[in-house]
Amino acid sequence: GFQFVRKKDMARWLVVLITGVLTALVACSIDITIESLSSFKYQWLKECTDKGVLTGVLIVPFLLWAALNMGPTLIAAILGSYIEPMAAGSGIPQVKCYLNGVKVPRVVRIKTLVSKVVGVTMSVLGGLAVGKEGPMIHSGAVIAAGVSQGKTTSLSKDFGFFEYFREDHEKRDFVSAGAAAGVAAAFGAPVGGVLFSLEEGASFWNQALTWRVFFAAMMSTFTLNLVLSAYNGVPGKLTYNGLLNFGKFDDLTYEIWEFLPFLLMGVVGGLLGALYNYINKKLTGFRMKYINTPWKKIVEALGMALLTACVAFFMIYCMDDCREISESAEYPIQMFCEPGKESAAASIWFQTPEKSVRALFHDPPAAFEWLTIGVYFVFYYFLACFTYGLGIPSGLFIPTLLCGAAWGRLTGILIKFMFPDQDWVDEGKYALVGAGAMLGGVVRMTLSLTVILMECVGNITFGLPLMIVLMVAKWVGDFFNEGLYDIHIQMAGVPIMGWEAPSLSKNIYASEVMNRPVVTLRSVEKVSRVVSLLQSHTHNGFPVVDSIPEDGQASYFKSFGTLRGLILRSQLTVLLKHKVFNENTELWQNSKVDIHLFRQSYPRYYTMEEVELTPEDLNMTLDLRPFHNPSPYSVMACTPLPRIFSLFRALGLRHLVVTNDNNEVVGMVTRKDIVRFRMWTHKGRMGLEELVIYNQVA
Amino acid sequence: GFQFVRKKDMARWLVVLITGVLTALVACSIDITIESLSSFKYQWLKECTDKGVLTGVLIVPFLLWAALNMGPTLIAAILGSYIEPMAAGSGIPQVKCYLNGVKVPRVVRIKTLVSKVVGVTMSVLGGLAVGKEGPMIHSGAVIAAGVSQGKTTSLSKDFGFFEYFREDHEKRDFVSAGAAAGVAAAFGAPVGGVLFSLEEGASFWNQALTWRVFFAAMMSTFTLNLVLSAYNGVPGKLTYNGLLNFGKFDDLTYEIWEFLPFLLMGVVGGLLGALYNYINKKLTGFRMKYINTPWKKIVEALGMALLTACVAFFMIYCMDDCREISESAEYPIQMFCEPGKESAAASIWFQTPEKSVRALFHDPPAAFEWLTIGVYFVFYYFLACFTYGLGIPSGLFIPTLLCGAAWGRLTGILIKFMFPDQDWVDEGKYALVGAGAMLGGVVRMTLSLTVILMECVGNITFGLPLMIVLMVAKWVGDFFNEGLYDIHIQMAGVPIMGWEAPSLSKNIYASEVMNRPVVTLRSVEKVSRVVSLLQSHTHNGFPVVDSIPEDGQASYFKSFGTLRGLILRSQLTVLLKHKVFNENTELWQNSKVDIHLFRQSYPRYYTMEEVELTPEDLNMTLDLRPFHNPSPYSVMACTPLPRIFSLFRALGLRHLVVTNDNNEVVGMVTRKDIVRFRMWTHKGRMGLEELVIYNQVA
Incomplete structure (x- = not known):
């Protein structure tokens, strides 16, 4: 009811508040560690150099410098290669992909956060030509993802908070707030942070979300300034100019x-x-x-x-x-x-x-x-x-x-x-x-x-x-x-979706983009067929149909049955895992089969190996009707690409069913089919190209 | 081809450039006129008051003051009541509605612009408690609409520029750039202008559009500063502090x-x-x-x-x-x-x-x-x-x-x-x-x-x-x-669309929201039927079907034929006006019946009175298939409101066809049907309500 709506709304504000504060604290600790350790490093180097100049033996300070560079770099390199390769680099491309809707594995894990934070401190300390700002932004994103889910899968600890945020869409919204908080903490730029997160991540402008993003950025700046002002010996003086990253330009005039x-x-x-x-x-x-x-x-x-x-x-x-x-x-x-x-x-x-x-x-x-x-x-x-x-x-x-x-x-x-x-x-x-x-x-x-x-x-x-x-x-x-x-x-071969459908794609139709044949499921399906389909196909969404026509009737737009709904792989595995079959209704009827069941296993659903089924189970039937999405978005085969693109882009779709005039399934379009088409501009020329996408990333 | 894509893109930048500059010039002229006239007014009043204090007769300065207030106010009031009521008020609500997709009449006309500019100058001069900022923003919006269309319907002059921008979507994008330029000119705040236009107008974040909006705001600020610095006697000194609306706060510290x-x-x-x-x-x-x-x-x-x-x-x-x-x-x-x-x-x-x-x-x-x-x-x-x-x-x-x-x-x-x-x-x-x-x-x-x-x-x-x-x-x-x-x-009873579907509307379905019965047209339709339908109905979109079933079969989800496409009232009137009938193919086959025909009459399409048809014409038939939209967005009757809402909000739809399982038309949902549902929050309580919308606004 409305109580729940309000509670959820409050929880959202609480999550962004915590995200902002934690992001700033992480940023502060990076800042302060680098500051103190590098002060120690350069002091030592200075003394050694001064001595070397006096004695004329400059090889000693050089070797010391090389060692002081290579030591921290070694730690950073181990973290970025062995421990967690996802922590290498600035993290902004990964955050960008994540916000674009690509599920890059391990981007928002705690392990990545720790490797990133320690690693970037060491990289900077190693005297390399690197900055700490990108990693801070990535850190903000990880913190937001962690806080909003109220559990960490890496440490297998479930705090039970914020269960209702355990879905891709909510999580992504929080990550965009975290990225903004990261920018705010890295540069002391809250408005810039909001704009960054919009520029990189937003597809659908949402007023309420933007306010929360702004609030996260604001709290992050505030916490940062508070801690740093104390560190700089002027506690509470939040307008202290030393807090500005690149110093204050007071009177910058120009003609x-x-x-x-x-x-x-x-x-x-x-x-x-x-x-x-x-x-x-x-x-x-x-x-x-x-x-x-x-x-x-x-x-x-x-x-x-x-x-x-x-x-x-x-x-x-x-x-x-x-x-x-x-x-x-x-x-x-x-x-x-x-x-x-x-x-x-x-x-x-x-x-x-x-x-x-x-x-x-x-x-x-x-x-x-x-x-x-x-x-x-x-x-x-x-x-x-x-x-x-x-x-x-x-x-x-x-x-x-x-x-x-x-x-x-x-x-x-x-x-x-x-x-x-x-x-x-x-x-x-x-x-x-x-x-x-x-x-x-x-x-x-x-x-x-x-x-x-x-x-x-x-x-x-x-x-x-x-x-x-x-x-x-x-x-x-x-x-x-x-x-x-x-x-x-x-x-990296990641299929990023642009802001607009590529120009001149008006004459590309759904029928050319879609995948066929389509693997469809009947409303009431045998468990054995579900299992074998899940094992033999990697698709993530399956249209649900009344009955599957005979294979005999071969025509170009072969029908795969009248569309009734769409069910996801993740839902099917949960149903199989908990044996929600027709024949043993009495077993699960009383225990609540509701949305909690699906949320519990978010975001890492069961693989087929984890689902243990007996031969008897395989003979049972599964009624998909209470669980499938009865009104999936669908388009007709003659829909041009720009319209399909708008659906994916604006609604964040992942699967779109293509139907013929009689509402029968004739194909499926996934995100990957859309992003293949890309417009290139190069030295004043442009064209439309079809990309090859690696199969590993979805 | 790609040449055209590039040309259109260049033209877009050109339009926002002109918009920015013109908006700033209008704002400057308001500024400077108010400045000089009010300086004259208060100088006169001061002299009169000083004399009045000396002689002890204070009634004279009071009467002068009253007259100097009421004179300009009279002009402003005549402009805002008689000449163009749309020019009254700040204009921000109107711009907001326009950007939201509501077609408020006369918002972006030249007459409105002139009334607004002269009127607001007089209002401020009249000593009333009013500002000039809102009207400046409205002015920016009108200028953008005018420049982008390359013609003015009010002065019935068609310059022939930018014909390809004559559609709602493009025009709206330019208006949002104009509003941003208005804010930039009113407050000298380009970034604030971009955010204003996003906060008030954007529904779908578009990178390229935002850059253009930013560019318009930037050019506007630049022009404003250039003109005002010259007016203030420091030409070219763009960082002159006097240009800031409220003066510069140099060292604003806080604990x-x-x-x-x-x-x-x-x-x-x-x-x-x-x-x-x-x-x-x-x-x-x-x-x-x-x-x-x-x-x-x-x-x-x-x-x-x-x-x-x-x-x-x-x-x-x-x-x-x-x-x-x-x-x-x-x-x-x-x-x-x-x-x-x-x-x-x-x-x-x-x-x-x-x-x-x-x-x-x-x-x-x-x-x-x-x-x-x-x-x-x-x-x-x-x-x-x-x-x-x-x-x-x-x-x-x-x-x-x-x-x-x-x-x-x-x-x-x-x-x-x-x-x-x-x-x-x-x-x-x-x-x-x-x-x-x-x-x-x-x-x-x-x-x-x-x-x-x-x-x-x-x-x-x-x-x-x-x-x-x-x-x-x-x-x-x-x-x-x-x-x-x-x-x-x-x-004002204008149906504004919120950012998100109202909470708790998940159990409201398309079948409850949609309008029935639906007026459908056959793919090949008699002219007389088209004319009588257009005269007897105010709908703006008509589904095109194969054949219309007999009225006899009454059931709850009565079918109105298998969906083939959607045609708009505006398209039908253009077709009728130009007599694009099957029987006189030879008449129009050679003269190009293409998109120019439809663009020419944008944005004010013919009314039924303007379409003159002879009795012979009425007996002819109209083939809609080359003109209708063959793949309109459609949903099934069981689709919940939030999904429909997302479609309207994110894709800017105006008509959505509701179909049954066999892809037969059973209803139509329009923008107005969606915005009826609104969530209210009041003193800590909330609820869902259905509004009554005036029929005049669409």
């Missing part, structure tokens, strides 16, 4: 004609992003082919950690860019500079990537020479590109922003050189624009990224240039290839 | 325990909002009953203009609150104060409501005495409440914000009184929170309003308290009644 350089930077960002994606795509193909065992992956990750240390050390050793010791460098390295000065190249390497972004945004003018930044950009661009796709938990946002900030600041220096007398040239501003352009060029999101960047730097008036730069970068990049997340999803 | 007063203010906002809506609902009912002719409406508006002048004058006359002449008051009135001082009460009345909001937000501490603000709040609350719903173009946002800012500042003064030694008490901050709470309590939007307010004051860190306050205000308000826009939509 109208600055749009010209901004536009050009957007173009450059798009080009660099497209190149980045191209290289990474080739590399990923190579990795799928050759680096396919955990051992190889671990070795590769260790090699990359070593390479990073080499590059950094080589650059510090060679670059002769001395400057006054600035405030932002926590571990100033003198190297070969005069006393009282520090090496600028060392300062940019001796910190986490996030702090490097902050330094490039906010360090005073002329803090870096153009050569230092130029060399740094070239090295870091390729390091970041090679690093993404290793078998370790690793985010993409921060390294991309860092590359962009580097060439953005370089552009600022160049403009300053061209117009030395102008006071509006702010290197930090150009670093910000460059970071936005680069990120837009690589991941190709616009709306949410704009808002996230605005919230990260605490400035609204600069939103307009950021939007334009991101949009231009996206357009330019889209001319060459797709966003990096989409590339990885495609290469 | 964690300040959430307590914020929460309480949220509750107060919710209560005041619910009261506001209650009073306005009663008043609207009264107006619908008694003030139903244009003359009465004009008199009412004039009366309200007079009342506003009386209240203002009375308050200035009585309140003894003198202060140093501050910078924010442009027309300082000395009244009975000492020389060098001004009357605070006069300063708040002698400006447009928008500037009053700004003054309450930013004036230095102790600029207003508590008594002045208290009295002002009481008067203004009722004035604003009475004014909304007059037959003049009038926005709701600014008056509501102003009420909220008044009691918010009052709260600030109170807290300052309680904790006199604390330096964190900022009256302006509390005014902002109060404004948010009040607005949330009245209109009950949360996500978009939070972002709009954040963008209006140029501050991100204060987003969190604003969100919480808005959400609490919404919750408290929702306990008592609905948002003001929804109340007005309901009272």
Whole structure:
């Protein structure tokens, strides 16, 4: 009754509240662990380097650096290869697939969460060109899935809470709230989080859901700011500027004609992003082919950690860019500079990537020479590109922003050189624009990224240039290839459903898309037939019909009986497992055969091996009528693809029955049949293609 | 081919670009006209008042004031009552209905736009408690509709552009972009604009569409800032703080325990909002009953203009609150104060409501005495409440914000009184929170309003308290009644479709909702029958069947023939008008009978009177098969309401055919049948009700 409606609604708010708070706490613990351990690491390195410079033996600090990089990387690689391969990478492609309706296995398990959290801490600590933001978003998604189900299958513990949320649709809604909370915790950007979750996950806009997503994001930001303000020694001061990821840009002004350089930077960002994606795509193909065992992956990750240390050390050793010791460098390295000065190249390497972004945004003018930044950009661009796709938990946002900030600041220096007398040239501003352009060029999101960047730097008036730069970068990049997340999803062979039916698919009809022959079940069916069908077919949905026509009458649109309903594999296995047969009605009539029975086993239903049936059972009959869905969505054979697409996309269907004029089943369309058709655009041309989908993913 | 796909896509971007720019230009012209004319008005009033105080004859300035209020109000009232009643009010309810899929007549016509723009300028100039923001949003919607269609039916001019956008779905997408551009222009809030248009209009989230909406909003903000910066004498300085509607809050800090007063203010906002809506609902009912002719409406508006002048004058006359002449008051009135001082009460009345909001937000501490603000709040609350719903173009946002800012500042003064030694008490901050709470309590939007307010004051860190306050205000308000826009939509009897099927409607089936008997057409039908059916029925969609069974066989689920397709009234009238009959094939076979024929007459199709047929024509036959939709969406009679609801909501259906097991038509469900079922929640109880819908609206 209405009491239940209200109770369920309250429970929903409670779940998102808990999700928001827990996500923020996880994010905080990652933040603080990285902060303290890396402070220890760089302090040690600094002392060792200073000593090495004095004695002239620089091999010791180099070896120490290599060891300090490779140690944590080893842990991260073991977690991401042996323990839980699903924890490798940024997690955003997986969350995107999950929200799109693809059931990727193990994405939202507790084991994945733990591996991801520990792993990403170690990756960042290992000095690799990785960020922690993507994994935080993935963590939020896992936490939401866990909290909403009130049980964990991995630890086989059922708390009995929130039983009524145990269905795909509800769970997915909570996961989208968790992802938003993750963004909010990673960047301190609640509005950006909501938009991210809409941009990546939503198909059907739902007011009430969006509010809950917003609430989760809000609670996450609040908890994060509360904990971090206490950690920073200003408890309760929630507007403390140090809480902003990339520091506050206070007065970011721009003149109208600055749009010209901004536009050009957007173009450059798009080009660099497209190149980045191209290289990474080739590399990923190579990795799928050759680096396919955990051992190889671990070795590769260790090699990359070593390479990073080499590059950094080589650059510090060679670059002769001395400057006054600035405030932002926590571990100033003198190297070969005069006393009282520090090496600028060392300062940019001796910190986490996030702090490097902050330094490039906010360090005073002329803090870096153009050569230092130029060399740094070239090295870091390729390091970041090679690093993404290793078998370790690793985010993409921060390294991309860092590359962009580097060439953005370089552009600022160049403009300053061209117009030395102008006071509006702010290197930090150009670093910000460059970071936005680069990120837009690589991941190709616009709306949410704009808002996230605005919230990260605490400035609204600069939103307009950021939007334009991101949009231009996206357009330019889209001319060459797709966003990096989409590339990885495609290469994994996961069938993602687009936003709209592909153009020019109007003349493709249901009759061409559907699967035939169809395996149908009678309303009252023999148990033996059900069992043998389940064993011999992998279908997840079976139309229920009155009677199955003889096989003799062969025609193109052969009928498989008049449609009466649709029953799912999961329902059939539950019915078989609990022996809900006609002949032993007295056994189950009194024990409640209701929705709880089906919810109990969610989300991992019984396999056919787990269903134990005696020979007597096989002779019994199963009445499907009380359990099947009596009014499944169906379309006629002459329905064009765009209409079918809308049904799948907007209603989140997985099975659609195709009927003839007399409402007889002639075929079945599943999600996989639809996503095969994809429109491609490449260098100004477009076309329609049919993809080959791996059979493993459904 | 693909060329066309690309061309259409380019055209879409072009349309939103033009829409954004034009919307901003309209908004600018409203802004600037109000600014200059009201400056003239208040200058004249000030001189007259100063003279009146000296000579002691205050009746002259009072009469002048009354006249200066009633003059512009008269123009606004004539526009909003006689010329175009659709231009009255804020326009947001109408835009909301339009985006929801209700075809409200005359909402997006040029005549409405002109009446609205001139009318709202006059309303604000008339000193009424109205804002210009709602009408600006409506203007954006009209501009988008006009630009996208490339023709105006009102001026009967067809430019021939964008013919391919002449269908409901495309047009609606553009209108949502126009509404976003309107918000962006009204508040300088592009992200808020996108969220507003999603919150109010979207049903199916579409990535590409959202980007275009964002682009429109962005171009609108850009154009607005460009024009206004030139008007303010700082051309090209797009970050000029004066462009922010309510002035920039630079350092808005808050402590964690300040959430307590914020929460309480949220509750107060919710209560005041619910009261506001209650009073306005009663008043609207009264107006619908008694003030139903244009003359009465004009008199009412004039009366309200007079009342506003009386209240203002009375308050200035009585309140003894003198202060140093501050910078924010442009027309300082000395009244009975000492020389060098001004009357605070006069300063708040002698400006447009928008500037009053700004003054309450930013004036230095102790600029207003508590008594002045208290009295002002009481008067203004009722004035604003009475004014909304007059037959003049009038926005709701600014008056509501102003009420909220008044009691918010009052709260600030109170807290300052309680904790006199604390330096964190900022009256302006509390005014902002109060404004948010009040607005949330009245209109009950949360996500978009939070972002709009954040963008209006140029501050991100204060987003969190604003969100919480808005959400609490919404919750408290929702306990008592609905948002003001929804109340007005309901009272107009417009069937708005909610976001989700009402709870507990699972046991309502298609067979209970559908309309019977169904008027069906044969695939090849006699013209005379088509004509007589169109004349005798108002249905907009007719199922096409093979043959219509005899009337004799009466059963509950009487069949009306096997479903073959669906044809729309508009298609039939076009076919009749152009005499596309079987017997005169040679006449139309060569002239192209294609989609252009149907697009030409969009959106106002022929009425039956316009179709002229000779008696010979009536004897001819019409073959519907090339024109009907051969695969209409259909459901079986046993489909529960939530499934039908999803179809209508997600796919934007207007007609759904209900069939029996043999695919024979047994009923029709239209949008109107669905929206009848509504869940109400009131003071903690809920239930399901069936509404009575007026027959005039479809």
